Amino acid sequence: MSAPQHLPVGREAGYPDPDPGRSLTERPRHPVLSFERAGLTFPTGTTALKDIDFDVLPGEFVTVVGPSGCGKSTLLRVASGLQTITDGDVRVATEKIGYVFQDATLLPWRSVRRNVELLAEIAGVPAAERAQRAADAIDLVGLTGFEQHYPRALSGGMRMRVSLARSLVRDPQLFLFDEPFGALDEITRERLNDELSSIFSLRRFTGLFITHSVAEAVYLGTRVIVMSGRPGTIRADIRIPESHPRDPDFRFSKEFAEVTSQVAHHLREGHSA
């Protein structure tokens, strides 16, 4: 677990970067997101999160893996501001937050293009700029040619790509993912993991990715956080030195196998505790 990095965070602290031309390593490494002994107890008395303490630094892609019901989705809702905590502190150093839900949550009456434009439209981005950004995002997720299709004509994987593009249009600095590929078949999921990895290396946002798949967590993360449930606590925090975009063959490497078994070990330990 990384020691709480201090703060101040936010615009005063120099992030977002006034000089985006500099490389990431030169930037002041203030956390984009930091949990400080954060806890959440619902009015019913259930403790969903306890002593959550970690920072996410600019350019990191942190994956959180844990059994269902361990509070990992709640962790993401806390990070996005949809849920407020009852103990400790959570700081987010940017307003530009992207959120990809478990379901694609597309609006079925809008075409792909209009779905991708939605968030920019709500934010009041002028039509011409919106259209340009939407076209770029659609291109990035590989859906060029499908702009006029309606969600019901798309496969589950394609809907997820639209959902991804919709958030990309807002150019998020902190990108939150709530098990986005959990409902997809393994082949589609692996392909989307590869594409997400290349989008990540292109756009260089900071990611927090929730999953219940150990393989996905290890493949995508620059860091894997292992959680256990009831109440949701952090079991382990493992760094993965592999670079993005990932080489698909990373899945078959010795390093991958080692980290995977390490994560699985922590998960089992958390389960028996």
Place this chain on the structure above:
Amino acid sequence: MSASSSTRQTLLRRRRGRVNWVAPLLVLLIAIAIAYLVSYLVLEPSRQFLLPPPHQVIAVFFDPATLSDIAVGLSRTALVAALGLAAAIIIGMAWAIAMSQARWVEDSLFPYAVILQCIPILALVPLIGFWFGYDLPARIVVCVMISLFPIVSNTLFGLRSTDPGQRDLFLLEKSSRWGRLWRLELPAAMPAVFAGLRIAAGLTIVGAIVGDFFFSRGTPGLGSLISTYQSRLQSPQLFAAIIAASLFGVLVFFAFGWLGRRVVGHWYDF
């Protein structure tokens, strides 16, 4: 939309494409045969007016004088029904939108929507005449009262049919309440709204004809014509007027179905 529901919708569409016209036509022919049977063999000639032979009813449609009476009556009924439906749409949707925006509005107003649905409107019609006169406004009020509930309840149901993820999305982007209503809740409500409209449109025709039975002033429509024919025992004309009213009802039902498919058909199997 889950994969299974879209599969189901495809099946429904395929089923709808293969409409079988033969079976209902056969039923119609049997009904006509029974009508002839009753008219000529069961009823004494002096009581044949109770069920005139079908060809006499059809002949009415080729009698210019009666046909123009029916056409004028129908056009007035249609006007009353259209004005009533328009008013019901405006009032009903505003009512439902108000209820969807605040819990306390729903708590205080929804019971009255239910009560409106439960009271027999016919019992109120004399009172409506008393209050609004026996002219066009009273007829319109009857139409509004009879068709309001399906619009209110379907619109409210539709506005509430958004899923939590979609609402979170708007919340995260800090959308205004109006933005959410305009971009999320109203479009999501449209299939339910059109289902309600189809029901309301049928009811509003009932309201326009019922109004005629009670209110004699102003523009007498199909209802007045029906009571005239009935009192004169002109039964072929009476049947013709009833058939005209029914065909109009069917036409309106299909028209709203068509309109609904035009508006939401690209994303919802209406």
